[in-house]
Amino acid sequence: MPLGTTIRYNIARAHELKGERATAEAMYKQLVKDHPTYIESYLRLGCMLRDQGRKNKASDWFKEALSVDVSDYRTRSLLGNLHLSKGEIIPAQKMFESINKDSKEKTKREDMYAQVALGSLFHQSASTAKRNDPKGAQKHADYLRRAQDLYAKALKLDGRNMYAANGIGCVLAERGHVNEARQIFVQVREATGDMPFIWDNLAHTNLQQKQYVNAIKMLKTCQARFFGGRDVDVYISIARAYFLSNDFAMAAKTLRKALHITPTDSETEYNIGLCEQKVAVAVLKDTKSDTTQLLMAKRSAKMAERIFTMLAQSNDKHTKYSKTLAKMY
Structure with missing residues (x-):
């Protein structure tokens, strides 16, 4: 070239x-x-x-x-990860397995990538497995085991593979070993501070331990340091932290920042409606609410109603929110 x-x-x-x-x-x-x-x-x-x-x-x-170039592993990995982010497990698996198969005849780097990618796939599959019945719980455990095995294989190929180490930390966190996971994330961050997902994972361990203020602070740092305030997923994580801490107004405000970046995302609009509804309910339940707060609750209730009405009337057949629930609101 x-x-x-x-x-x-x-x-x-x-x-x-x-x-x-x-x-x-x-x-x-x-x-x-x-x-x-x-x-x-x-x-x-x-x-x-x-x-x-x-x-x-x-x-x-x-x-x-x-x-x-059908053989380019970067393209296949990007497509595989895109399928994974959309919840398209089978196409993602086929894409990553094609990398894994071809990597046997190629480089150690591609082999490591394939192991980590397949580990991520099984990890995500575990999160979608239903755990409220014995078969689902067993499937969840099996997927996590396979994910951890694949991450371990990648780490064996290169002990400095931060992605594999991060994956093992994520599996440990999902299994409830939050302190062990946190230790891994801290070590990875110390080794390389330029990986935004490490900051995100550390923040999520804070959420698991109900340390909401620390989680929000870490996620905001991640957003500013790596994404210039333009990453939708980080905003959604921040909103979730606010929601879990019962600060529904800040959750709604943060979701609006995400919606500003992706204005056609109806799922985010739906979640804004839920937050606004929570604001109204919280104020009305509080016997100490003053007139200003009651007016705010009224505005929030109207906003929620407007959002749910609009979404219930949408012709979009591929929504990620429940139109039935939207109609109920």
């Missing part, structure tokens, strides 16, 4: 890192047009859309990249 192409890509990447997304996107698209085999441009366009919550559009760019 000509040096000039790489330079143009690096300039586009610099614009992206500075938050000049429109300029970066235009440059990447021009690179795709001028050099259709330069796969990095496809991947950045997909990643930008993924980070904006536009996962279907992101998938289109990753698939375009795959059509250019």
